[in-house]
Amino acid sequence: MPLVILNTELPLFTWTVDHPWLSAFLLALGSFTFLRFAVKTAVVFSQTFLLGGTSLKKFGAKQGAWAVVTGASTGIGREFAVQLAKAGFNVLVAARSTSSLNETVSEIASAASGSQTKVVTIDLSKDDEAAYASFADTIAALDIGVLVNNAGKSHEMPTDFVETPKSEMDDILAINTRAVLRITALVVPHMLQRKRGLILNIGSFAGEIPSPMLATYSASKAFLATFSAALGAELKPHGIVVEHVNTYFVVSNMSKIRRASALVPTPRAFVRAVLAKLGLPCGAAFTGRPHTSTPFWSHALVDYAIGVLGWTGGMVSYTHGLHKSIRKRALRKKEREAKRE
Numbered sequence: 001m002p003l004v005i006l007n008t009e010l011p012l013f014t015w016t017v018d019h020p021w022l023s024a025f026l027l028a029l030g031s032f033t034f035l036r037f038a039v040k041t042a043v044v045f046s047q048t049f050l051l052g053g054t055s056l057k058k059f060g061a062k063q064g065a066w067a068v069v070t071g072a073s074t075g076i077g078r079e080f081a082v083q084l085a086k087a088g089f090n091v092l093v094a095a096r097s098t099s100s101l102n103e104t105v106s107e108i109a110s111a112a113s114g115s116q117t118k119v120v121t122i123d124l125s126k127d128d129e130a131a132y133a134s135f136a137d138t139i140a141a142l143d144i145g146v147l148v149n150n151a152g153k154s155h156e157m158p159t160d161f162v163e164t165p166k167s168e169m170d171d172i173l174a175i176n177t178r179a180v181l182r183i184t185a186l187v188v189p190h191m192l193q194r195k196r197g198l199i200l201n202i203g204s205f206a207g208e209i210p211s212p213m214l215a216t217y218s219a220s221k222a223f224l225a226t227f228s229a230a231l232g233a234e235l236k237p238h239g240i241v242v243e244h245v246n247t248y249f250v251v252s253n254m255s256k257i258r259r260a261s262a263l264v265p266t267p268r269a270f271v272r273a274v275l276a277k278l279g280l281p282c283g284a285a286f287t288g289r290p291h292t293s294t295p296f297w298s299h300a301l302v303d304y305a306i307g308v309l310g311w312t313g314g315m316v317s318y319t320h321g322l323h324k325s326i327r328k329r330a331l332r333k334k335e336r337e338a339k340r341e
């Protein structure tokens, strides 16, 4: 048997003997911190890579229920409309461009022929009472199982706050905050009546990490996260699930990224992950923000890493540097285009 010899002359040993209660407290604290870290890490990885989320059947899929998707004319919103139709919902698509919405409807028709569709052309940057009244009329008789608050606007390019055009600020706030409140207020009574529903609010990492040079957009997405958490708690006892979907980059017109990579999924892959992980916080589980989920695997790992490092100040500086260089490139591109005209 190996003989373990304790060197009782070591300063740590003598300190421990001299302060038994303090040593026990520090040992307990260390064990608790490690256990907490290990459990949270296990939750993040198992939810992101192993577990499946709540079935869409719980929200009326294949039972004649409707999904309402705003900003469904392109990108992530169009993909939500198509995948929800494939999952067995009738779909109402809303945005400004009727022709692009009709393209979404054609895609639905070829992907899910049994699904009914409705098109609502609405400019969510305007507080247009007539348009909201007409929206309310259109949904009056519908059994709405799902609402996806997806329509969104960001800055044309990263810009210092003082140089941001007022019209851009107004539009971002109107579309990303006020329209979300108004559309949600119209839809929730339908869900309350049937005691079930799913509200997906498409958020951004810019709402979690303050993003210099996208200050208005970043703040609007922070609003969305807080609104979702508060609303989620209110509606949970009524069988309605609210989920703020924390999103890093996705290929789209808004991100101006055209090629997918491990960190930047296509809208199809992104939406598939959102719908497969409903009700699971995934990457957001480490920091435990209520009613927030980071479901796409690489976004989940980034969210986890941010939580582990807890280095928000560093992330803000990194993002600021990134946005300065994106702005430089965007201005150069604009110059080249102006010369060509």
Ligand SMILES: NC(=O)c1ccc[n+]([C@@H]2O[C@H](COP(=O)([O-])OP(=O)(O)OC[C@H]3O[C@@H](n4cnc5c(N)ncnc54)[C@H](OP(=O)(O)O)[C@@H]3O)[C@@H](O)[C@H]2O)c1
Pocket: 070, 071, 072, 073, 074, 075, 076, 077, 094, 095, 096, 097, 100, 122, 123, 124, 125, 126, 149, 150, 151, 152, 153, 175, 202, 203, 204, 205, 247, 248, 249, 250, 251, 252, 253, 254, 255
């Ligand atoms: N792509 C990313 O990297 C990323 C990252 C984080 C979060 N997000 C969020 O994901 C959501 C979808 O963005 P996306 O990337 O798919 O961008 P996108 O392709 O530009 O889609 C934006 C959608 O919003 C609609 N929209 C814009 N202004 C509107 C208005 N005034 N009234 C009604 N609808 C309006 C657009 O339709 P019309 O132009 O036809 O109106 C379009 O359907 C947004 O909320 C965005 O903040 C995206």
